Amino acid sequence: MTSALLVIDVQRGLFDAAPRPEDADTVLARINTLAAAARQAGAPVIFIQHERPGSALAHGSPGWALEQSLQVEAGDLIVAKTTPDSFLRTELGAKLEAAGVTRLVVCGYASEYCVDTTTRRAAGLGYAVDLVADTHTTHDKAHATAAQIRAHHNATLPDLTSFGPVIRALPAAAIRFGA
Template sequence: MNRKTALLVIDAQTGIIEGMSHDPVYQKEALLQTIHSLVTQARSRNIPVLYVQDLDVAPEGDPAFAIHPSIAPAPHEPVFRKKATDAFHGTDLHERLQEIGIDHLVIAGCKTEYCIDSACRRATTLGYDVTLVGDGHSTNDSSVMPAESIIAHHNRCLHGLSNLEPFVVVRTSAEDVFAPIHDFYRTHE
């Protein structure tokens, strides 16, 4: 089946990544390098890149609110601003993806247990196959477990998660994440 892919970069904002009010996210430099590589690859392959910003991070115009400068959107790349952890709730993200015929999302960004998890789950219920870049999302330590464990836990829980027909596959950035492998799994069940 022929798929149309987009890269969705969620909440990769300076205030989250750098931790302006608290600690930076786990392995922030590696995260930024991975997302930068994904964005560069997508642009070179004419794959749409879309960004999401969380309105709760900081006031608009504050440097902490901005998408991290090392992975900032190009002028033509849309940015969706959200109030909820779900990138689709209260935004026109789904409508925009439908307009351009997207049926496969590659997801990266912050924070693993909140907005990344929510976006992956909601995307499948909206009909998108999802590739979560396993080394392309991050978070902070919690009072219950360290960030590294939160990331590993979510990679494990989300891999293979399906709602109806679409599902999530977790792959590393070393793989060609823009070439979906969902249909391979469907034909080899």
């Protein structure tokens, strides 16, 4: 299987303001470790940036920029999106097809929105998905803490078997790139 790492919406406007997402520093460190492993294995590293006009995530604004501690290299790919679905009206699918990718390793922000939606869409499109169980995050909500939201998605997304391709929730330490 040819793999790619998708880093979803890890942007200054979502990570820099207080309160920060749950386990923000740990998640960022794990993303950098995963990205280094992907590059070493020759797997594409794709950073996805959400943009919303008139907000902290307006294209080109300081909040739209990737989080400052991410280690981004010249060969990494960037995909802009405007919905929780990283495939909808973006060039992600074409980039993955051009690289021969069949498996996606998904991490980033927000567990219950963009990470969830992209994981479901990827499986629906035929990609095997490894959701990095300890490397996606969100903010606390009125109905649940960020930790509860992450745990919920780690438990429920792998139960979606009707798409065909397998969705696994694995810790970052268990992720391997390459054949």
